[in-house]
Amino acid sequence: MKIIDRNGRLFGKISVIDVIVILAVIVMAAAIYVKTHKPQTGSNVSTTTIVYQMEVHNQPEYMLDAIQVGDQIYDKERSTGGSLGTITDIQVSDGTYEAELHDGTCEVVPAQGRYNLLLTIEGQGLIDENGNYLLNRVYNLGVNSSREFNNKYGLFLGRIVSIDTAQPEG
Structure with a gap:
């Protein structure tokens, strides 16, 4: 066979x-x-609460209504990454700009109808071995970085001025 x-x-x-x-x-x-x-075999990595402050300069008055405590913040360029945190506090001051005077000098003067905002935002993320802050485990957040951010009502240019892992006092 x-x-x-x-x-x-x-x-x-x-x-x-x-x-x-x-x-x-x-x-x-x-x-x-x-x-x-x-x-x-992997270990669970727990996220930590990251609190950061963002300056938003010379916004028109309607942006005071468009940016509210409780709003989620996103990066326009990274829409798939999810929320970068929730606004927990907003401080408003008069807007300013640098003007050249008639004598050729420059001076910071009030910007009529414009406002500066200091947003305190709280999000979840990691701190890697180099001390880098990673919101949502992937979004690298650094002091003095300026990016276009948005909430559900507005788009604005913001600059990160401080980052901490605990709620700032005062």
């Missing part, structure tokens, strides 16, 4: 192609079992 007959059957009973398909199904089932039943 031959191992494979002229019809391509093993021992005259089962097709070689059927054997290959059965072996492929067995290998896939074993791979799925191993993948779903292997023990977890």
Whole structure:
């Protein structure tokens, strides 16, 4: 008796192609079992609360209504990363700009109808081994970084002025 007959059957009973398909199904089932039943080897990394302050300069009056405590903040360029935190406090001061006077000197003068905002924002993230703050585990946050941020009502250029892991006092 031959191992494979002229019809391509093993021992005259089962097709070689059927054997290959059965072996492929067995290998896939074993791979799925191993993948779903292997023990977890990674460690849980807990996030920490990161509190940062952002300056937003020379905003028109309607932005005072558009930016509110409780709003979520996002980065326009990284919309898939989720919220970068929740506004917990807003301090408002009169806007200013640098003007060139008639005598050629420059001076900071009030900007009529404009306001500076200092937003305190609280988000969840990690602090890596180099001391970098990572909001949502991926969004690198650094002091003096300026980016376009937005909430659900407005888009604005903000500059990070401080970062801490605890709520600032006062």
